[in-house]
Amino acid sequence: MAIAINRKANFSDKLTTAIQKKNCCVVVGLDPHFDLIPESIKQQFSKLQDDAFKYAANVILEFNKQVIDTLEHLVGIVKLQIAFYELYGWQGIWSYAETIHYAKQKGLIVIGDVKRGDVPNTAAAYANAHIGQVSINNTTQIAFQSDAITVNPLLGVDSILPFIKNAETYDKGIFVLAKTSNPSSVEFQDLLCGTKKLHQIIAEKIHTWGSRSIGTYGYSAIGAVVGATYPEDILILRKTMPNAYLLIPGYGSQGATAEDIKNCFNSDGYGAIINASRSILYAYNNRSWKDKYGAQTWKEAAQNAVMNMKEDLNKCVPAQTR
Numbered sequence: 526m527a528i529a530i531n532r533k534a535n536f537s538d539k540l541t542t543a544i545q546k547k548n549c550c551v552v553v554g555l556d557p558h559f560d561l562i563p564e565s566i567k568q569q570f571s572k573l574q575d576d577a578f579k580y581a582a583n584v585i586l587e588f589n590k591q592v593i594d595t596l597e598h599l600v601g602i603v604k605l606q607i608a609f610y611e612l613y614g615w616q617g618i619w620s621y622a623e624t625i626h627y628a629k630q631k632g633l634i635v636i637g638d639v640k641r642g643d644v645p646n647t648a649a650a651y652a653n654a655h656i657g658q659v660s661i662n663n664t665t666q667i668a669f670q671s672d673a674i675t676v677n678p679l680l681g682v683d684s685i686l687p688f689i690k691n692a693e694t695y696d697k698g699i700f701v702l703a704k705t706s707n708p709s710s711v712e713f714q715d716l717l718c719g720t721k722k723l724h725q726i727i728a729e730k731i732h733t734w735g736s737r738s739i740g741t742y743g744y745s746a747i748g749a750v751v752g753a754t755y756p757e758d759i760l761i762l763r764k765t766m767p768n769a770y771l772l773i774p775g776y777g778s779q780g781a782t783a784e785d786i787k788n789c790f791n792s793d794g795y796g797a798i799i800n801a802s803r804s805i806l807y808a809y810n811n812r813s814w815k816d817k818y819g820a821q822t823w824k825e826a827a828q829n830a831v832m833n834m835k836e837d838l839n840k841c842v843p844a845q846t847r
């Protein structure tokens with residue numbers, strides 16, 4: 526798929542505008558769990574069942590399109606976790622690329638949750654694949670149209686620089702893993718390096734890396750991933766990276782609540798986007814909503830989940846001042 530390069534605003538400005546437009550900092554996680562996709566969608570592709578990966582990839586793409594159509598008036602940002610697409614081989618990756626394309630056509634900000642990081646030469650290839658371009662016989666091609674991706678800083682600064690370079694060159698963004706939401710994140714990310722925890726040192730680096738790409742609203746193109754499940758760390762990390770957008774996963778299915786994330790916003794009411802995947806996409810399957818919704822009413826359930834989440838978050842987002 527060849528797409529013309531169109532230079533627009535700094536990524537953080539695009540993100541802020543998307544939040545303002547929908548008055549919503551929710552990120553819908555497009556993490557397709559095949560077994561939970563309603564039968565009505567699977568039936569549309571029943572003729573493809575002999576080719577299992579093709580069948581799954583088509584079902585997933587159609588599901589994602591319907592999710593986007595259902596929620597686009599409420600939210601401006603989606604995140605695709607690539608593992609759920611890789612699971613179905615190249616056809617799964619096709620549905621990943623096509624979903625991004627569809628979301629972009631709808632004007633949504635798309636985050637590719639790919640968690641990349643490698644030696645510099647390889648990192649550059651990853652960066653060009655996901656937030657850049659590649660030249661083939663003097664023509665410029667774009668593999669994936671994502672606006673931003675998640676990256677893993679474990680290999681050190683030279684592994685991150687190619688992503689920062691592409692973010693600056695193509696007005697894209699990155700979210701560097703600082704403190705992840707899983708229980709075992711304490712094992713390495715909380716290790717003491719002198720007097721500071723490792724994630725604190727990573728956060729200081731993220732702050733420095735972002736200083737060259739500050740946009741109109743005071744935020745940089747270099748953001749950080751911070752788990753909603755660690756509210757005490759959020760409080761400190763927010764202060765360490767005042768210009769970074771925080772991508773906060775862990776709300777909903779992983780147990781975090783609005784109370785846990787109340788310190789992730791800056792006083793201007795911006796600076797954080799809150800992801801939820803399963804608790805929105807498969808809200809119809811939520812035990813406490815069993816009497817209210819079923820597979821036939823999955824869209825209403827997803828809409829309600831987003832509206833409830835928005836209402837919940839609004840209680841702790843400071844009034845937006847920009």
Ligand SMILES: O=C(O)c1cc(=O)[nH]c(=O)n1[C@@H]1O[C@H](COP(=O)(O)O)[C@@H](O)[C@H]1O
Binds near residue numbers: 705804
């Ligand atoms: O980078 C991420 O998005 C991420 C980081 C992290 O620390 N924890 C985390 O859950 N995630 C992702 O956020 C999403 C959470 O999904 P739910 O638990 O279903 O809301 C998944 O796509 C995870 O891979």
